[in-house]
Structures are given as C-alpha cells and as structure tokens.
Amino acid sequence: MITDYLKERQAQVDRAIEQLLPAKDVRPALLHEAMRYSVLNGGKRIRPILAIAAAEALGKTAEDVIKPAVSVELYHCSTLIHDDLPCMDDDDLRRGQPTCHIQYGEANAVLAGDALMIMAFELLAEFGNAQLGLELARAAGSRGVIAGQVEDLAAEGKAPNADLVEFIHLNKTAILIQASVRMGAIAAGANEKELDRLSRFGRKIGLAFQIADDILDETSSDDVLGKPTGSDTEQHKMTYPAVHGMDAAQTRVRALTFDAIAALMDLNRDTSALKSIAEFLMNRTF
Amino acid sequence: MITDYLKERQAQVDRAIEQLLPAKDVRPALLHEAMRYSVLNGGKRIRPILAIAAAEALGKTAEDVIKPAVSVELYHCSTLIHDDLPCMDDDDLRRGQPTCHIQYGEANAVLAGDALMIMAFELLAEFGNAQLGLELARAAGSRGVIAGQVEDLAAEGKAPNADLVEFIHLNKTAILIQASVRMGAIAAGANEKELDRLSRFGRKIGLAFQIADDILDETSSDDVLGKPTGSDTEQHKMTYPAVHGMDAAQTRVRALTFDAIAALMDLNRDTSALKSIAEFLMNRTF
DSSP states (O other): OHHHHHHHHHHHHHHHHHHHSOOTTSSSHHHHHHHHHHHSSOOOOHHHHHHHHHHHHTTOOTGGGHHHHHHHHHHHHHHHHHHHSTTTTOOSEETTEEOHHHHHOHHHHHHHHHHHHHHHHHHHHHHTOHHHHHHHHHHHSTTTHHHHHHHHHHHTTSOOOHHHHHHHHIIIIIHHHHHHHHHHHHHTTOOHHHHHHHHHHHHHHHHHHHHHHHHHHHHSOHHHHTSOTTHHHHTTOOOHHHHHOHHHHHHHHHHHHHHHHHHTTTOOSOOHHHHHHHHHHHHOOO | OHHHHHHHHHHHHHHHHHHHSOOTTSSSHHHHHHHHHHHSSOOOOHHHHHHHHHHHHTTOOTGGGHHHHHHHHHHHHHHHHHHHSTTTTOOSEETTEEOHHHHHOHHHHHHHHHHHHHHHHHHHHHHTOHHHHHHHHHHHSTTTHHHHHHHHHHHTTSOOOHHHHHHHHIIIIIHHHHHHHHHHHHHTTOOHHHHHHHHHHHHHHHHHHHHHHHHHHHHSOHHHHTSOTTHHHHTTOOOHHHHHOHHHHHHHHHHHHHHHHHHTTTOOSOOHHHHHHHHHHHHOOO
8 A cells, every 4th residue: 555655654754854853952952943843743755755765666775765865855844944934935834833933933944944955965965975966956956946936936926827837836846856756766876767767757746746736725625734725826826727727737637647657667667656656646635 | 475365266266156156147037146146246255265275285276176165155155145134133234235135135035045055065066075065064054054143143132151152153153164174175185184284274263263253343344344343242242352352352363373373384285375364364454
C-alpha cells in the first residue's frame, strides 16, 4: 500500500529532521525553537520522499540519501515561512497552526527562514557533492522558486493569463519537485538516461501537484486542508482553474500524471513507488 | 600603497559581480533590478578582498578565487537587506541610498535577500568544492551570523554586558570575516598550518572590524559613513564602547590588529597585503 510506504518514509524523514535540526536549547534558543516549530509540524514530506523514492529506484536506501532529502524539505519550509509574512501572502495559519511570524514575531520568522535556507545548503555540503548544491541553488534561486513567488505576488488581481499561470506553476512549485527527484537520483549516482527520465517525471508531477493544489483550494474545506480554503480566489491568485476552468484543470492533472509515469517506462528499474506516489498525488483530497 | 591595492581589487570584484548577477532584463526583472541595486552600490568589498588576499598569499590570483570571493559578498549583502527591514533594524538608508525595501517594497526586499543568499551557494557549488559551501553555511547559519543578529535584536535596550557584546560581535561580524579569509585560503589549496594561521588572522581582524565600526558610529558624521551616525546609541544597541568605554575600545582594536598580524609571522608566505589590510582597517575613518 502506497499510504503505508508514505507513512513510513514520512516518519523516517521526521526522525532525521528531528536529529539534524539544532536542539531547542542551543543558543539562540528562540530561533532554534522557531525553526523546529516551522518544520516539525506534521508536513507530508512529499519532496524528500520523492528524493528517497528516486534513490530507491536506483538501488539505494533512504538512509543513503537522507541529508539531500531533508535538505529539500528545509528549503521548502523556509519558503513557506517567508511566503506567509505580512508583506507577502500575509497568512496566519499553516497546517492548522499559527504561522511562524504569528508565533515568534516577524524578525524571528525572517531569520528562521534564512537559517533553514542556509542549513539546506549545509546538509548538501556535508553530503560532499557540489552538484547537489548546484541543483538546489538553481531550482531555488531568482530564476526558479523565487521567480515564481515574485510573479505570483505581482499577478494578484490581474486578469487570468495562461502563460503567466504556467510560468508561476513551473517556477513556484514544479521546479523544486523536479529538483527533489533529481537530487535523490544524483545522490544515488544516476546515469544520464536515468537522470533525464526522472527529471521529466519530476517536472510533470510537479505541475500536476500545483494544479491539484489549486483545485483543492476551491473544492476542499478548511478543516481538511488546515488552512483557509478559497483564499486563492479571495486574494485573486492566478490559478489554473481560474484561467482554464475546473474541468480542464482536472483533465490536465490526469494527463500530466500519465505523462510522468510514461517517462519512467524505458528505465530498467523498479519505479513502482514513484508511480504509486504520482497516482496518490493525483487522487489526493488534502 | 594599500589604498591602490584595495581600489584595484574592489574594481575587480565589482566587475565580477556585475557579470555574475543576472541582468536587469532577465525575468523577473524587478527582482533582478533589486538584487543589482542592493549589491552594486559602491560597497568596500572588504570580505571578498580578504578572500583574494588570502589566496594571493598562497600563490593564487584574484581570478582563481573570484567566485568564492563574490559569494561571500553576495551573502553579506543579503544579510544587510534583511537586517534593514522594518521588522528588524528598520533602516531607511544604506551607503547614502534608500534601502532595498524603501526602493522596491518589503516583499521584493525579502525575496532579493533570499535570492542573493542562494546565489552565494550557487557560486560555491559552481566552483566545485563542497568544503566551501560548508564554510559559508556554518559561518552564516543559526549558530553563526544569524545567531549574532538574533541576539543583537534581543539585546536592544538591555544593560551593557561584556559577554553578550562579545557573542554578538563574534557571530554577527567576525565569523564571516574569518570565513572570507578561510574560503580564499581553502580555494587556494591551503595546508593545515596555513589555514590555522589565516583563521586566527581572520577572527582577530573580524572582531577589530566590528569594534572599529562601533567607534565610528559614535565619532564619525552621517556624510562620511553614508548612514545615520549615533544610531547604535539611539537604538540602545549593545556596542563595545557602551560596555567598555571609548578608550578601551580603541586599545582593543589595536591589540587585535597586532595579534592578527602576529598570527601570520611563521608562515613562509608573502602576507604583506593581508597585514596592510589589517592596518588599514584599524586606521580607517569611514
């Protein structure tokens, strides 16, 4: 069962995060508390699990690539903290809990985000492969995740625009999910063909993931998502359903997921976990 | 003349930054403009110059280590952007110009800082030495520069305290100056003894640099510094002169500088530029 697989890997990632993050009593204690609060919050750990599943497909274990896997999650959490700030999306709730700046103040939230971002690169450097640092930096930087966030903020209130929503989805979400898969593969010593196929898989499910997110924001309830639903519409966010309609959005999620799975077909590897994750993400209701 | 040396290296670093930063018209243009605005602002480039001088002492050229050198400066600039934010030091001026958030808004300032931080690690990864990523991450992270900033903010308005001012100075400033020297040395292939001596040199001048900064904040004028002087006192910052008095501060700067120079004595290398920089920093009036 894929849900058992996900639960097991999630627990493994959580244990590693728990151990790798500085303890709450390490000076400066409040900062480390804010970092732990923002990361150890029951997150689904999709990105690190994808890194692990990619490595497993290439014959490695979760333990073998745990630092790159955790790195991606710490970076992801750092962007959530900064995105939630009053000057950005101004969100008070994240996974059903007060956001970092509500709990610890804005200055600590900016700095906890910075510290998690830096720690993501520290773990990669400890792993000892400069190529991984390059992957994360290029996915995360001003031509990656940050580009997506900048354009997302600038797009609020603008008329729906297909090119813009694609740019935002690719950069804000898909590029980091793709990087997660790639980093797991690189850490596991993937060859060129393997990296190519896994990259395509990652990009497709990354796009599917964000469109599914947009759909859930309109169709799910606050309780299930742990954050206010309908907030995208309220903030006039550039979403896929807003541009293309709900039916087209659902069709695209399915098409991307099938494309993703197809990309793995000619790999002579056990990619069953990756395929199951792709299907699970397509069908999720939270 | 050391001033000629500094000017030349500064120009070299500025040219490299100019080339390495994404152009203003690269999407998202406003973000890249904000990044360029915040970095290409006539900064003294002390940190990259120290990295270069350390590498030169070991027989390498500025060109050989330009990416690690620029990396340190980009990281430094990212901390200045975030430190200037309203929720932190709330500064409107930096080097005589409106700070990033005044010019481009808070959201862009947070994201420009994030992007520069990430680009610092990107350059190190491109250089291809994971050890350098580790150096920067450990110096910059929650047990380094960020620890210093957290405690500095928390210390505002508190009674002067010698241990606390030492902690803040070591972490907020000295650790990154030390890392700059170390990174130049590591990039140049330093042996253990060379790295040890250069580390000591970097730490001592790093502390001296911050104490000199505190002194200048009280004794210089706005025009010369390009930012409001006396602002430390006004904000009840934990400064060295506030804790130990002005005379002791000046004595300590001299003692640290001499210790720094002494640390280089048993290296069979041409460390004259490093020594001259240390003396220049001790005697600076801006």
